[in-house]
Amino acid sequence: MTRVLISDKMDPRAAEVFRERGVEVDQITGLSPEELKKIINDYDGLAIRSATKVTKDIIAEAKNLKVIGRAGIGVDNIDIPAASSAGIVVMNTPFGNSITTAEQAIALMFALARQIPEANASTQASKWEKNRFMGVEVSGKTLGLIGAGNIGSIVADRAVGLKMKVIAYDPFLTPERALELGIEKADLETLLHKADFITLHVPLTDQTRNILSRENLAKTKKGVRIINCARGGLIDEEALKDALESGHVAGAALDVFLKEPAKENPLFGVPNFIATPHLGASTTEAQVNVAIQVAEQMADYLLTGGVSNALNMPSLSAEEAPRVRPYMALSEQLGRLLGQLEGDKIKSVSIEVEGAAAHLDQKPITSAVLSGLMGVYSQSVNMVNAPFLARERGLDVREIRHDREGAYHTLIRVTSRDDKGQEKSVAGTLFGSEGTRLVEIFGIKIEANLSGDMLYIVNDDAPGFIGRLGTLLGKAGVNIGTFHLGRRNTGGEAVLLLSVDSPVTAGKMAKVAELSGVREVKSLHFL
Incomplete structure (x- = not known):
């Protein structure tokens, strides 16, 4: 279970x-x-x-x-x-926690603007320092978003509702999406120069680490207020401390810290600083x-087999999975066939889809092809690690989508290229709802089911060859399950794909190779 x-x-x-x-x-x-x-x-x-x-x-x-x-x-x-x-x-x-984290950022923005934590502590200490706590309105101010993804876009929506002007720095934000959100796209330098409030909503990566560095904090508008509910490490905490103490930054509110749990931090005790213990997702x-x-x-x-919100493989909803699974099975077979025939000679691979396959998400199909291709090198390959293994081997991968529909209602073609630029391709289709079928190998039309143990034979198209092959295999105790034949032209190169009941030993393969007219013979295996 x-x-x-x-x-x-x-x-x-x-x-x-x-x-x-x-x-x-x-x-x-x-x-x-x-x-x-x-x-x-x-x-x-x-x-x-x-x-x-x-x-x-x-x-x-x-x-x-x-x-x-x-x-x-x-x-x-x-x-x-x-x-x-x-x-x-x-x-x-x-x-799941996008709204909650966005609301935390908005709450901290208000807390900074009106000095609520300090005013609360002062009042409960029996002081009445009404003149001490002079706040600012958020209405009419400019909010700078660093990151306008799931959470950032929710913050933008709330801020627009508060009558703020919102500018955003996000390399992935399209002009169309910015228009839809009612915000202005800007580069980081412009945002730092214009924003009255800055809030961060990006993951911690090598590109975003210390995005508010000492240098960038110095470029901000004097009196800026900074909020971070995303990840510790996005702000240089020592530099922020100095900017708060100098008054260049009027206030900062952090829900996340470089080291957590944050029992000690250089920002603790600094005036106009609010700290919360990573509460962004802490709502019922x-x-x-x-x-x-x-x-x-x-x-x-x-x-x-449905995949949602995966970080290391293409998403495939539970509803889509049954529909895409036959295409993935075909793709895996084509990749495995090409990998077994061409092996280490492959330097690049392209995956082409046409007909019905062209209307599907191509990423799972590509991953399935690579799973079959890389399965030649390891038994523990699957759709998750195959793309990584392909990159480790320096394999260049291309995806091509054709709107046309040819002789088949759907077609997937996988083409490899070696270091000399020579290309080899295999193609397959689906028959019925789930039946996979090879329809072309290296330019030769052939129809075959790829399963179990098989023999791949390239031979001269000449009378008597099939009989001699059958006799040899029969004497060797090799039982043929299915027999698939294709040829390039009469009397030219021909291809045989035989399914056999058990793997053919190297000794028996050598005898097949010795048959008159045989150019190449290989043993294949499919899951």
């Missing part, structure tokens, strides 16, 4: 969803790394929040693990490259939402 481990505290609805879907689930929290390593091999899925650290060492012990689900956005606690190499899907729930609604979503996503993948 499919088993999932929930290793962090999570809303009970997660376990309920797994059980409702027929997945066995254990919830064991507070495990040490050594304790987790001892039991992880018993599970197909691992559901976590931020406490569990899924390291390379833990992944090495997880021989049966197929999916890691993070209830939340951040995946800093998962070694994604190690998971990808092991063929494990890593998914998160980027939408968000906790329930991310728990339900991670359980549904993981169950979909484990039970139907």
